[in-house]
Amino acid sequence: MSEESIMADSQRSKRMLMVEDEAGDARLLQLAMRQSGFSAEVDHVWDGYEALEHLRRAGLQRQSAARPDLIVLDLKMPRLSGLDFLRLIKQDDDLRAIPVVAFSSSLLETDVRSAYEFGAAGYLTKPTDFQELIDMVNVLGEYWFRLVRLPHND
Amino acid sequence: MAKDLTARERAVLILLVEDEPADAHLVRLALRENRVPAEVAHVVDGREALAYLRREGPSFVGTERPDLILLDLNMPRMDGFEFLAAVKRDPGLRGIPVVVLSTSEAERDVRSAYRLGAAGYVAKSSSVNDLIVAFGRLSRYWLTLARLPARGK
Numbered sequence: 372m373s374e375e376s377i378m379a380d381s382q383r384s385k386r387m388l389m390v391e392d393e394a395g396d397a398r399l400l401q402l403a404m405r406q407s408g409f410s411a412e413v414d415h416v417w418d419g420y421e422a423l424e425h426l427r428r429a430g431l432q433r434q435s436a437a438r439p440d441l442i443v444l445d446l447k448m449p450r451l452s453g454l455d456f457l458r459l460i461k462q463d464d465d466l467r468a469i470p471v472v473a474f475s476s477s478l479l480e481t482d483v484r485s486a487y488e489f490g491a492a493g494y495l496t497k498p499t500d501f502q503e504l505i506d507m508v509n510v511l512g513e514y515w516f517r518l519v520r521l522p523h524n525d
Numbered sequence: 526m527a528k529d530l531t532a533r534e535r536a537v538l539i540l541l542v543e544d545e546p547a548d549a550h551l552v553r554l555a556l557r558e559n560r561v562p563a564e565v566a567h568v569v570d571g572r573e574a575l576a577y578l579r580r581e582g583p584s585f586v587g588t589e590r591p592d593l594i595l596l597d598l599n600m601p602r603m604d605g606f607e608f609l610a611a612v613k614r615d616p617g618l619r620g621i622p623v624v625v626l627s628t629s630e631a632e633r634d635v636r637s638a639y640r641l642g643a644a645g646y647v648a649k650s651s652s653v654n655d656l657i658v659a660f661g662r663l664s665r666y667w668l669t670l671a672r673l674p675a676r677g678k
Contacts, residue, residue: 461642468639484674487620490613492644493671507670514666518659519624519645522636 385411385516386524388439390422390456391474392448396497400443400474403504409512414439418448419456426466438524439469441515444491446475446482454485461490468522472511537563537668538676540591542574542608543626544600551653552595552626555660561668566591571603575611578618592673594623596643598634606637613642620674624663 391397397415404413414437416422422444423429425436442460446453453473460466470492475482478496486494495511498504515521539556543549549567556563566588568574574594577585594612598605605625612618622644627634630648638646647663650656667673 468636470639470644478672480675483672484620487622487674488616490642492622493666494673495670496672510662510665510670513662514645518662518666519647520630520635521646522639523632 385441385521386437386439387411387413388422388425388442389413389415390417390419390442390448390453391415391445392417393445396445399501399504400508403501403508404512407505407508407512409508409516411440411512411516412437419444419451419453419459422456423451423459426460426469440521440524442469442471443474443511444471446473446477446486454482454489457486457489457491469524470515470521472515537561537593537673538589538591539563539565540574540577540594541565541567542569542571542594542600542605543567543597544569545597548597548626548649551656552660554653555656556664558657559661559664561660561664563664563668570600571605571608571611573602574608575603578612578621590676591621592676593667594621596623596625598625598627598629598638606641609638609641609643622667622673624667 389397389400401413414425416425424433428434428436444453444457457471471490472493472495473486473491474495474497476497483494495507498507541549541552543552553565556565566577568577576582577588580586580588596605596609609623612621612623624645624647625638625643626647626649628649635646647659650659
């Protein structure tokens with residue numbers, strides 16, 4: 372079976388922006404990515420406000436910030452919450468094409484529903500088990516980086 | 526992976542919007558080959574899909590809200606882009622994820638689909654094996670991993 376022909380522009384390396392205020396969660400996610408077959412460059416920012424700065428290349432420090440192909444977004448964060456960030460970027464003509472996957476420990480139906488209504492392209496609940504996290508990252512990577520076409524991130 | 530379904534109402538409902546009977550057949554085949562525990566409702570263009578979702582007309586009385594929409598782009602009457610825009614404008618429907626299935630690989634089409642709110646853009650493969658692999662990935666992400674909004678009304 373030709374796996375090659377269904378890989379979405381696999382030549383280009385993919386970038387993911389992780390928006391996560393919990394240092395422990397961010398570290399585990401990065402560790403899980405390294406241990407899985409997932410091969411994306413990961414940039415990490417700590418809240419929605421910083422994520423907006425990154426995407427808009429605001430400030431000297433972020434002048435050359437790379438556009439992500441995918442954003443993985445925690446919901447519960449200080450300053451600018453995940454849902455507020457999601458709403459803002461889906462209203463931004465320049466940024467709205469970037470898919471955003473919610474990554475949350477909340478099981479509340481209102482959070483799930485709001486995330487999708489604000490334009491999330493998936494809602495993943497944070498696993499408590501590390502092996503489950505690796506499995507999650509594999510399925511996430513297979514879908515976003517090996518199956519679907521993504522818009523060019525320039 | 527595919528868990529046994531004890532109650533019928535637990536099966537995920539996919540709305541397939543596809544005008545080509547052969548392609549619709551292949552999608553069903555690929556879902557079956559992956560043992561995806563989903564029911565498929567099939568409509569043939571964007572206008573019919575909107576009628577289905579809004580329960581308009583005698584054929585769509587009491588239709589169930591789908592958990593996921595699989596959308597072809599190139600269709601008569603109302604194409605995929607128009608349909609996607611209409612769904613994402615509708616407060617009652619915009620929470621349903623829509624994955625585009627298309628033969629077009631044009632960057633313009635990919636970008637437009639995401640800008641309109643697509644939750645994925647899958648290139649239709651002419652190879653049945655590739656399509657089965659693709660639907661394995663698609664269903665592991667949407668039906669096994671992701672949490673979807675409760676069906677509700």
